Amino acid sequence: MIQTVLNSIPTPNFEYALLSPILIMFAAACLGVLVEAFFSIEKRRFAHLILIFTSLLLAFFAVVLQSGPSGRALVANGTVALDGPGWILQGTILLVAGLSALLFAESKVDPLGDSFASRASTLPGGQEEKIVTKLGWAQTEIWPLFSFSITGMLLFVTANDLLVLFVALEVMSLPLYLLAGLARRRRLLSQEAALKYFILGALASAILLFGSALTYAYTGSLEFGQISNGISSANNAPGLLTAAIALVAVGMLFKVGAVPFHQWVPDVYTGSPTPVTSFMAGAVKVAAFGGLLRVFYVAFGALVWDWRPLIWVVAGLTMVVGSVIALAQSDFKRMLAYSSIANGGFILVGFSATNRPAIAAVLIYLIAYSFATVGAFALITLIREQAGESSSLIRWKGLGKKSPLVAGLMSLFMLSFAGIPLTSGFTAKFSVFTAAVTGGATPLVLIGVLASVIAAVFYIRVIILMFFSEPIPDGPFVVVPSIFTTIAITSSAVVTILLGLFPQVIIDLVSSASVFLR
Amino acid sequence: MNFPWLLLILLTPLIATVLLFIPKKYVVFKDNxxxxxxxxxxxxxxxxxxLQFDINSNSATQFDISFDWIPIFGIxxxxxxxxISLVLVGLTxxxxxxxxxxxxxxVQKKNKEFLMWILLTQACALAVFLARDLFLFYVVFEAMLIPIFFLVGRFGGPRRSAAALKFLLFGLAGGLVMLAAVIWLYFVGASQLGRGTFSITALSNELSIDTWTERWLFLGFFFAFALKxxxxxxHTWLPDTAEQxxxxxxxxxxxxxxxxxxYGMLAILLPIFPNASREFAPAIIGLAVFGIIYGALLAIAQKDMKRTFAYISISxxxxxxxxxxSFTSIGMLGSMVYMVAHGISTAGLFLTAGYLIRQKDNSLINSFGGLTKVAPVMTGFFLISSLASIALPGMAGFVAEFMVLTGTFQRYPIPAIIxxxxxxxxxxxxxxxxxxxxTGAEVKESKNIVDLNKKQILILSPIVVLTxxxxxxxxxxxxxxxxxxxNTMTYVGAVDPQPLIGKAVTP
Structure with missing residues (x-):
């Protein structure tokens, strides 16, 4: 009896080579835990740095080498889809996460060490904290957490099964909750952010899981392709299915920070250590939109006419609310948080077109935006005061005079966010708007245009503050970073300019890979 | 491919910008x-x-030079x-x-930066007049906001950053609406011609857009051009910007x-959207006439010289x-002459007054008086530019205004009269x-005003000569x-109402 049951279960078939990017990052995470156990405290940091950058490079090469047409397949019994968008998303995540890793590794800008608390378990402001800080200890557990999170992301964007999607989401999110609470400066704010992120994130995960369960109840499968078949064979969408899609949508839209599920974004972005914020606004955003794209285009693609109005409303709201609230911000990190929400709205405009150019446009936008945003956050870490980063906008007055280079680069990223031609931001906006017009979402494009003008105000205001005002007497100073942050900023700037001047390269790459396998 | 003259024209200011930032030990020239x-x-x-331009050539463009940029979108x-573009390139x-x-x-302290932005402004102006690809045109149309934004914000008066922001927002608002129209137009072109193209010539020659789409697209482009x-x-950004x-x-x-x-109206709006242009023409003429009178009235009321000049320009x-x-050859040619005449007289007014304003750091009209006595040469230069600006016969402005009014009168007599x-x-x-x-009594503060020196006279002379x-x-x-x-008249399908004036009017 048992034998027959066992025989009826197919042996899992794992394409190890194709899954290697995920496996490499997973192995790096596990090795990272071992490093914690077996290396002395002085050698840990060095060992972790070697491990993380080696594994990121290896994983990226594994993506590059296998992402050709022959490497596109449904693997692991159809639960993981390694198709064009999947590979591109994995590659982007690895690159952008690599830039964030450089910021994680930076320990020269803050006289006390890196951006993370020396011991997260110490009481903020207590005696113990002072001692461990003085000893120069570092919380090296951030590295395995970071690797686990990347593992989750790589799986999340290729998950072809709601259960795998959920597991990947948790693998990606749980380390993030912890990382968000580890700031060295303003620790209470950071811990509050972590708690808020965790509670709301857990709620969203639960909603997503509930939606998955309802989907299974209706279609009898968790695999995207079969969900799609199950939906197509039914004549209409009954309440059960509608509820399922709505719940999955809420769970996913929470992750991308779309209005009205965006409330966590400003607090978490502001409270987290800036390298972690760069990671959330860059790699995590790419992953979240990648997952959203696949779930809705592949699994729920047949019901596009039912969920499209919802996305239209959310996209319009996200752009307008994000841009308008950003206008009122006086803290730069908070402003970038709302900017990230607004940019999510623009991505949703491309998403709402639901055609092949839309997939390409969303991917282009994600690539352009993630590099620029990591660059902007990296620059924040350099603008400091005695008490840490100086993110209050008003204090940035006259920064262009103190450091034309930092202010100039910041202006470049601001212009890119504002979508000024010859920067990557324009390429991205042009792509999503073109896709949206092709897909019949012209009204959304008009709202997008309006929101772009509003958004331009607060981006340009930063440039005005830095360049057109006189410096304040006890204003922030700009520190010279080590090679890590320098590489991160330089790469972001180069990508931002190159994608603006020669968009053909990226458009070709992405357009040739914009078909989902199902 | 032709000898790339146009590329040379465009690259020269860009190369100079790069040279500015090469350490001085490698370059013999000073920044200026x-x-x-x-x-x-x-x-x-x-x-x-x-000199090589063939004025009788029937081909749409000359000296063409073209590289693929984003082939997938036909860019x-x-x-x-x-x-038309040669005239404006010449003006630039x-x-x-x-x-x-x-x-x-x-500017003394930030001279290098000032020169850089001026050169970039020039490069953008040249590029926008030379662009024959609508996407390229749009890109430069937006990009040229940046050098002016920094010129205003970095080197202006006390309220310069607000002025710079206002300038940029008006520019961006127009530009982004145009972007929506550009994308829509591309989509219309792609579905009609079977290939996406941004070539202005191809869009003008091959496209026939359905009525309502054409109207909306026309309005999208017109919005951007009218703000510009x-x-x-x-217009409200212009006086603020000019003042600061x-x-x-x-x-x-x-x-x-x-x-x-x-330029965009003449070179893009009319050829690509001829039907909508004809439909909207009466409304636009009405708006233009309103602007002429309104600008002139507000120019009278200003207390600040620079603001006055701005309202004059609006008029x-x-x-x-x-x-x-007006859709008459003489009216359109008049507009061309007007653009050149206005460019020259604006330069004369702003630059001559600039010498005056810089001495006092003040551009209020009532803080000066009786300058004829202390600065007779400056007075002379200013007078010539102002006479050109009010279209005195014998000055550049006169021919232009006469041609425009004649052309408009042929089709729209009442607006012309107003x-x-x-x-x-x-x-x-x-x-x-x-x-x-x-003129008048010398105001106390005006006593120590210094007249133009020889060098300044030499610099301003070309303007007077040209005028x-x-x-x-x-x-x-x-x-x-x-x-x-x-060619534009053919695109719009307009015929001169009284052929006996037609081309014979060339003075």
């Missing part, structure tokens, strides 16, 4: 010299091109010269060296870059737009300004633009 020589080389190239880096090439010379000591030109009621900007910046902005709006842009939408009133208003705003600043020369003999501009304007 680099900028000036590059602008003179550009002028030389433009003259060479103008190419395509430069080409029509008669002539005015830039004069501005560079006249503003040599305008600027037309009332989208330095005279050099204002000359580049109002003398050259604002012409992009009217003049009304004339230019009116000429374009617009004629502006000539009287012009006399009031200009002569009254002149009277208050230069008079152009007033007596505007034929070159008319000849160069004639074929292009008649």
């Amino acid at each position: 010299q680099i900028a000036l020589y590059s602008s003179l080389i550009t002028l030389l190239f433009v003259i060479v091109v103008a 190419s880096f395509h430069l080409g010269l029509t008669g 090439a002539v005015l830039t060296p004069i501005v560079l010379l006249a503003t040599e000591h305008e 030109a600027p037309m009332v009621p989208g 900007a330095t005279p050099g910046t204002s000359t580049m902005l109002i003398g050259i870059l604002d012409k992009v709006g009217t 003049h842009f009304g004339f230019i737009v009116m000429g374009i939408f 617009a004629t009133l502006a000539i009287i208003l012009a006399a009031i705003y200009m002569l009254w300004l002149y009277q208050r600043v230069f 008079v020369l152009f007033g007596l003999y505007p034929a070159p501009v008319v000849k160069i633009a004639e074929q292009a304007v008649s």
Whole structure:
């Protein structure tokens, strides 16, 4: 009896080579835990740095080498889809996460060490904290957490099964909750952010899981392709299915920070250590939109006419609310948080077109935006005061005079966010708007245009503050970073300019890979 | 492919910008010299091109040069010269060296940066007039906001950052609406022609858009051009910007870059959307006439010289737009002449007044008086430019205004008659300004005003020479633009109402 049951279960078939990017990052995470156990405290940091950058490079090469047409397949019994968008998303995540890793590794800008608390378990402001800080200890557990999170992301964007999607989401999110609470400066704010992120994130995960369960109840499968078949064979969408899609949508839209599920974004972005914020606004955003794209285009693609109005409303709201609230911000990190929400709205405009150019446009936008945003956050870490980063906008007055280079680069990223031609931001906006017009979402494009003008105000205001005002007497100073942050900023700037001047390269790459396998 | 003259014209200011930032031990020239020589080389190239330009050629563009840029969207880096663009390229090439010379000591500390932005402004202006690909046109149309934004915000008066922001937002608002229209147009083109293209020539020749789409697209583009030109009621940024900007910046902005709006109407709006252009023409003429009178009235009421000049320009842009939408060859040619005349007289007004304003750090009209006695040469220069601006016969402005009014009268007599009133208003705003600043009793503060020195006289002389020369003999501009304007007339399907005037009118 048992034998027959066992025989009826197919042996899992794992394409190890194709899954290697995920496996490499997973192995790096596990090795990272071992490093914690077996290396002395002085050698840990060095060992972790070697491990993380080696594994990121290896994983990226594994993506590059296998992402050709022959490497596109449904693997692991159809639960993981390694198709064009999947590979591109994995590659982007690895690159952008690599830039964030450089910021994680930076320990020269803050006289006390890196951006993370020396011991997260110490009481903020207590005696113990002072001692461990003085000893120069570092919380090296951030590295395995970071690797686990990347593992989750790589799986999340290729998950072809709601259960795998959920597991990947948790693998990606749980380390993030912890990382968000580890700031060295303003620790209470950071811990509050972590708690808020965790509670709301857990709620969203639960909603997503509930939606998955309802989907299974209706279609009898968790695999995207079969969900799609199950939906197509039914004549209409009954309440059960509608509820399922709505719940999955809420769970996913929470992750991308779309209005009205965006409330966590400003607090978490502001409270987290800036390298972690760069990671959330860059790699995590790419992953979240990648997952959203696949779930809705592949699994729920047949019901596009039912969920499209919802996305239209959310996209319009996200752009307008994000841009308008950003206008009122006086803290730069908070402003970038709302900017990230607004940019999510623009991505949703491309998403709402639901055609092949839309997939390409969303991917282009994600690539352009993630590099620029990591660059902007990296620059924040350099603008400091005695008490840490100086993110209050008003204090940035006259920064262009103190450091034309930092202010100039910041202006470049601001212009890119504002979508000024010859920067990557324009390429991205042009792509999503073109896709949206092709897909019949012209009204959304008009709202997008309006929101772009509003958004331009607060981006340009930063440039005005830095360049057109006189410096304040006890204003922030700009520190010279080590090679890590320098590489991160330089790469972001180069990508931002190159994608603006020669968009053909990226458009070709992405357009040739914009078909989902199902 | 032709010899890439146009690429040379475009690259010269860009190369000079790079040279500015090469350490001085490798470069023998000073910063000012680099900028000036590059602008003179550009002028030389433009003259060479103008001499080779075939004014009788029937082809849409000459000296074409084209590279693929984003082939997947049918976007190419395509430069080409029509008669209309040659005139404006010439204006840009002539005015830039004069501005560079006249503003040599305008900024002391951040001179390198100032020169960089001026050169980039010039490069953008040249690129936008030479672009024959709509996408390239759009990109430069937006990109050129940046150098002016920094010129205003970095080197202007006390409220410069608010002015810079206002300028940029108006520009971006127009530009983004145009972007939506550009994308829509691409989509219409792709579905109709079976291939996506941004070639302005192809879009003008091959597309027939359905009525409502054409109307919306027309409005999208018109919105951007009307904000840029600027037309009332989208004009409010111009006085603020001109008031805060330095005279050099204002000359580049109002003398050259604002012409992009009217150029766009003539070179893009009419050829690509002929039907909608005809439909909307009466409304636009009405708006233009309103702007002419409104601008003139507000010019009278201003207390600040720079603001006065800005409102005068708003009134003049009304004339230019009116000429374009009169759909008569003489009206359109008049607009071409007007753009050049306005560029020259604006430069004269801003730069001459600039010498005055810099001495007092103040541009309020009532803080000056009786300058004839202390600064007679300056008075003379200012008078000539103001007379050109109010279209005195024999000056550049006269021919232009006469042609525009004649052309408009042929098709729209009543608007033309109303617009004629502006000539009287012009006399009031200009002569009254002149009277208050230069004649009358000497105000105490005006006593220590220094007159123009020899060098400054030399710098401003070309403007005076051009003003008079152009007033007596505007034929070159008319000849160069004639074929292009008649092409535009063909696109719009307009025929001159009274053929007996037609082409014979060339003075």
